[in-house]
Amino acid sequence: MRRHVFEHLLRDVQQVNPYFRQKMDRAGYPGFSPHQKVTVALRMMAYGSPADSMDETHSMSESTCLDTFQQLCDTIVQVHKDEYLCxxxxxxxxxxxxxxxxxxxxxxxxxxxxxxxxxxxxxxx
Incomplete structure (x- = not known):
């Protein structure tokens, strides 16, 4: 995916869904960045990668990967439904x-x- 397409998608999902904004975890450290979350979800879609395989490459747990994937799919449908999903x-x-x-x-x-x-x-x- 070209960088400008990725950045456009990232900007769209960040504006609509607060899940894609970086937050602090309970220990006070920064959580996963929006770039990391969108990248993991797109890799799962593009390559059919299972969520548990993302732990090795992105240090993201299976449950977080699944949440991120679901959030991204729901947000893309919400943002682009009227234009592309008719x-x-x-x-x-x-x-x-x-x-x-x-x-x-x-x-x-x-x-x-x-x-x-x-x-x-x-x-x-």
Whole structure:
């Protein structure tokens, strides 16, 4: 991800969600920075990394990673829902149907999970 995109995302989530502002922990030390929190959540999304693997690279516990991931997802939906997460209209559906037919995948529009296709980097649970 390019730096300016990351900084824009970070700025957006910090303005909306206080979870992404750095706070002091109970011992009086600074907690995880907003940069660290967003980086961990994005790595989990991008690479399908389990939360417990972040302890080794970022010294963040599994529960904190899961909280951070959930907070980031909820905040992104809250911030960008109206612009990017809208239901397709008829024109959008017609365009998608034409595209799937052109690529010889008729009927794919209703199969958003596409579970019958093997994907090289598809994370498995």
């Amino acid at each position: 239901e397709p209209n008829q024109e959008d559906l017609n365009r998608l149907i034409r595209k799937t037919e052109d690529r010889r995948f008729p009927g794919m529009t209703g199969l958003l999970d596409c579970m019958h296709w093997d994907w090289k980097n598809c994370p498995t649970g």
